[in-house]
Amino acid sequence: MAQTDQDLKEKLISSFFAFEEQMDLENDHHQMRDDAIKIFEEKGFPTKKLEEWKYTSLRPVLNSDFNLFPKEEKSLEYNDIKKYCIHDIDSYQIVFIDGVYSSHLSTTTHDKFDACLMSSFLNRPKYKPLVDKYFNQITPKESMDALNTAFSKEGAYIRVPKEVAAEKPVQILNFSTGSDEKLMLQPRNLIIVEEGAEVEVIERHQSLTENEVLTNSVTEIFLEKNAKLDHYKIQNDKQKASLIDSTYVKQAESSDCEIYTFSFGGKLTRNNLHYFQDGEYINSSMKGVTIIEDKQHVDHNTLVHHTQPNCESHQDYKGIFADRSTGVFNGRVLVDKIAQKTNAFQSNNNILIDDKATINSKPQLEIFADDVACSHGCTIGELDEEALFYMRSRGIPEKEARALLMYAFANNVLNSVNIPELKRRITKQIANKIGVSLGFEL
Amino acid sequence: MLQIKNLHATVEGEEILKGINLSIKPGEVHAIMGPNGSGKSTLASVIAGNEDYEVQEGDIIFDKANISELSPDERAHKGIFLSFQYPVSIPGVSVTNFIKTSINQIRKSRGLEEMSASDMLKTMREKSKLLGIDRKFLSRSLNENFSGGEKKRNEIFQMAMLEPKLAILDETDSGLDIDALKTVANGVNKLRTEDNATLVITHYQRLLDYIVPDVVHVLLDGKIVKSGDKDLALKLEREGYDWLKTETVNA
Amino acid sequence: MAYTEQELEKELEHKEYEYGFYTDIESDKLPKGLNEDIVRAISKKKNEPEWMTEWRLEAYRGWEKMQEPDWSNVNYEKPDYQNISYYSSPNSSKPKYDSIDEVDPELLDTFNKLGISLEEQKKLAGVAVDVVMDSTSVATTFKKNLAEKGIIFCSISEAIQEYPELVKKYMGSVVPKNDNFFAALNSAVFSDGSFCYIPKGVKCPMELSTYFRINESGTGQFERTLVIAEDSSYVSYLEGCTAPMRDENQLHAAVVELVALDNAEIKYSTVQNWFPGDKEGKGGVFNFVTKRGLCEKNAKISWTQVETGSAVTWKYPSCVLKGDNSIGEFYSIALTNNYQQADTGTKMIHLGNDTKSTIISKGISAGRSQNSYRGLVKANSRAKNARNFSQCDSLLMGNKCGAHTFPYIEASSNSAQIEHEATTSKIGEDQIFYCNQRGIDEEKAIALIVNGFSKEVLNKLPMEFAVEAQKLLEISLEGSVG
């Protein structure tokens, strides 16, 4: 029998009850999960009829008979995963295999700050006040988010207390092993950066085989006053892996949050990255490099909601699309009436390498305050012809010159990456993707 | 013509002008000199009625009337002209259109008919020639992408068109090349009459070689600390302001 | 490879803009409501041939199955379509007033500010005028001049009678009769409108203006315009006028179709100043327009619009760049004040090779109004070397209004070059002070700065129109300061 998204929906709903039984029904979250599954039941999977999903159809990734709970626990050795983490830096690592925490691959901490598991966060009484304050507070009541909430059980939990600067970055690594032919995962992360605290996070989803996997991930991030977070998302998955990554950020006064999204692979990737500013002098910034090929599809859906005066936001997304790949940029800047002196910049630049590649871009400004400086720009298909000419006049063949320019085009987003090893890695990946030989080993 | 009495003004709560007294008679040229940040432009703005500055104390009498309560456009109607240190640009509005609007608004305030297009054109031609301004310049957007010198010339061109009673020139000389400086100074001199007065704010003696002042004032930290004849400017050029600073401290 | 008509039709299926309205009008003409009989009756009253009646009926049947769409950025009460009267004969419309003294003095004041002659004022306000009018005779000589060149310029009703082959061939060829809810409605019940045909190689010697025609027959709420420019011809067409148009019809759903055949050029300029409602946002026209032009090889269509009127405006004059080397342009000023809502922009559909489009949009919002730019630039994978440049600037005056930009950019061609920029800002305090210092008061200063902001678009209007439009912007902003 052919599988449809309808079948998957049925399966998810019926599995929910089984899932709930496994969990502690006395748990406070029972109600929350129950409400969430109702929302999902009502709304179903999003379709292209919704403005926010106009350019991305989930259909092709929903018509599989996914396993919702992995059949067997598979253990991995460090060598299996080494190449997928930034191994040459000192970091904490929170590793999940098929959605299950792997203690022997992880290095967690409760020392100066918490970098540990969502499951223990949700279940230990000592966390209760924090759970009440933060968990599921800023996740919108949309279908995919609700679905995640309904099945939320495991993921990373990071909390950096007041005035603490995390001494090393935290890597959140999600692996799928392919021991189930088709697997759907619902990781749920929570990051709290308290007043004056700082932390860097690297997040990756990676399948280790060519089996199908669909990850529906939700991350909630809170930055209190003067807090700072740099968060790097690395998306370079296998051909049959799809990802819906939803990240919701709430920022308090004078906090600074920078999120990078590097999308280099996977079948279908949808990134929802929404910022809610709740204080003055906030800086929110999001940067993205997308380089894809084949029939890959990457959709960046961003929102910055400016609700208070004197804040800034910066969006800078670059995309290079080859073969029949498609890119989507749907960026929204919303400036409330009282958010005077807002500076908001949004830029989306794209290059289509092949004639079958597509980009759909929809940069939007919705502005209700008058004393603001807001702008957006979007370009498609423009390499600097002058630079090209210059390079060719110095004897560089056109093909190489173009590649070099494209490399420069994508790479300048990396300028502000603060972890040198990471920067080097990404730079190298960009170079590989574009086929530029940098002539030196990074 | 202009009398300023014990003028105190603040911006964002900070006192910039700390008791200025100044009196200018018709036909006179006064120069104000003083180190950066001493309050020269602030004084000019306050005379012109910029509402960013709050007048705490003191009066500004112009043509026997107290103008302290008047809006900037009402003061302009009375004949006060400020050549800005940093003129702003207004995209899409041509120099011609701007001056036309300005002249007609001022005429209207005086109960006069609008100036006819042919008179307007004639005067513009005359004055642009006097100031060596290329006619093409007149159809460009006001101050948009003007060079520093072009902006200053444009200010003086407007002054020539409006024929104000009191012209305040805030560092009109900075940014002008030597020839332009001469042309502008010539222009200013030609426009001088028995009935109008000029207040020149400058850092350099050079301009005062051409526009010879009757009185030179030194503004230091929001106060006029010394006034004298044109030789004072020469002394400042040679010795700077330090001697005055010690003098005021000792006083 | 050139596009087939079928493919084109498919491209056009992309549902155009969607609009809505409510209305509450008295009419003693045809009974209220819409059904096949009413459509037949309209056609009969106009003495139309059978094929036209059928065409209207097909449109009606399509419309019946359609739903009035919901759009996010405009709020209005949807009308009851069965409570609208769909026909009022222009001939039977009596003058509203016997003498100019009865006309609202405020309206006359505006006429005077715009420099409109007394005769024209009477006509515009609906005052009975003498049979012999200046402009009628002007119109007659004007028509004679055109006829000598083979140019046809008449009402669409007349064209249906006199040039049925042309109408059959082109009407609905750019905006299919069931293109969208409002175009379908218009196709079923259109009252009248203009028809213009420029023969091969002819350069129309004067600006064609509906102004003359309006004087002859009065406008309708469902206007329909069709302009055909044959190979290598040129025409500049002006629609609307700067004078405020008071109309008891609250709903306006017009359709404009432009056909520019090989090497032809059509310049279409609009000044829209329908009644915007009062300061409290009561009343005002709902203006929902479908405007689209089709460019064949080397053809060029420029839309220029100055939109200051209407309570709700929803229009997206578009270009289908079907022929190689064709060019589409859109220059727009949309000014909203008080409670007005405008959602306007364009669609540039690049289908042919080496096609170019330019979009310059200036939005000015004041009062409690909402002003949105919504546009689509689409470069198909078969359109080689498509070029687009878009610039959308918004100016906000006060913080009770909103300015929004919703560009949709869809490219599937590696040779496409598309560049879109948008900015939002307010008038600088320092700019106002500078003007003040030169004796220009605040209201005048704002008018000056707004005019400067709009200059790029004003410059695209025919000279005499530009001057009027400039005044219009000024008048429309009156009272928005302080």
Ligand SMILES: Nc1ncnc2c1ncn2[C@@H]1O[C@H](COP(=O)(O)OP(=O)(O)OP(=O)(O)O)[C@@H](O)[C@H]1O
């Ligand atoms: N709008 C303002 N907001 C805050 N401070 C201001 C403002 N305007 C002026 N000031 C401050 O007031 C002081 C006097 O400034 P002003 O521009 O009058 O100096 P000036 O004598 O003209 O200097 P210069 O020779 O550099 O032109 C400076 O310290 C300046 O920073």
Ligand SMILES: [Mg+2]
């Ligand atoms: Mg100064």
